[in-house]
Amino acid sequence: MTPIDPATIRRVLVRANNWIGDVVMISPAVRALRVHFSEARIAILAKTWVLETLEGDPSFDDLIEYDSAVAHRGVGGRLRLASSLRSERFDLAVLFQKAFDAAALAFLAAIRYRVGYAADRRSLLLTHALEPPPADTHHVEVFLGIARALGCRIDDPFPSFHLSEGDRRQARTILAAAGLAGQAPLLAFHPGASKEPRAWHPERFAELGRRLTVRHGARVLLLGSEDERQQLQRMAAGLPAECVLVPGPGLSMKVTGALLENCRLFVGNDSGPMHVAAALGVPTIGIFGPGTPLRTAPMAARGRVIAVSRDYPCSPCRQNFFRECPPSPSGKPFCLEEIRVEDVEGAAAELLQGARQSVL
Helix, strand or coil: CCCCCHHHCCEEEEECCCCHHHHHHCHHHHHHHHHHCCCCEEEEEEEHHHHHHHCCCCCCCEEEEECCCCCCCHHHHHHHHHHHHHHCCCCEEEECCCCHHHHHHHHHCCCCEEEEECCCCCHHHCCEEECCCCCCCCHHHHHHHHHHHCCCCCCCCCCCCCCCHHHHHHHHHHHHHCCCCCCCCEEEEECCCCCHHHCCCHHHHHHHHHHHHHHHCCEEEECCCHHHHHHHHHHHHCCCHHHEECCCCCCCHHHHHHHHHCCCEEEEECCHHHHHHHHCCCCEEEECCCCCHHHHCCCCCCCCEEEECCCCCCCCCCCCCCCCCCCCCCCCCHHHHCCCHHHHHHHHHHHHHHHHHHHC
């Protein structure tokens, strides 16, 4: 790759990914860009639904919304966005997102240097098309690979998640109102997933909660989207009322993160909140079925992490998720069916013991 002199770069556009977990995992690379291009103004272009995840982070200067549902919908909307970006006169586009669309926007915005992986038939649109890493490379390392190619030094390879004092204040208010601000260990469960068949059984999360409240005196915080609220309430009904909280509707990802920061343990599927918890230093258990921890296991500079999974010849699922699986009564793939409550409970006990020792 032809070196790019940082002294010649005044404005940098970073194209963020479209999933919360990936946005958390690009944070080490964005921090490295901030140091390497210290004299440049850095903007992040991100889809509407991940904007809030990025707000307030000091690693960049500007946040640009990519509203693909309305303002930037279709060819005309993308051309309007490209025209707006062109007027900003960016010198360098760093494309963490691998899609053709990301490279096309940077090309149409007339950005002088366009750096990203040679994927999705977009190499001709890039000035610096990088060879993709091996398929089993962790996503954090995939993103750091772009930063390294630009000459960045990587001092801190672990993800981070920015919270404000306002976020923390809201979280404290929620916990105090629910009577969960005491000494009992507070555990966060996130039973949802981006694709429903990726999610471990809600009934097993509920049983895990019952065991941990009895054996460890724990309290359980059940987190999820509005669409998952009824499921969370059914799970809560199986636990003593004083031991469980389903926060009210409209909880932002930032306040969710601040709630997680108060927890002794996080248990969830491979998901954005899993990566947020790990980035905040919360001991984290990630439950993996069709995905693979090799690519997306939680990573943390502080706070231990455990990935619970089963290794099969078909892992990670290669056939558009589950089409090759024999049907099961629950509709879950067998890689999730065979993860027992006992497996996750053992991991939880291990992390809770480590967390208890750390506060003595």
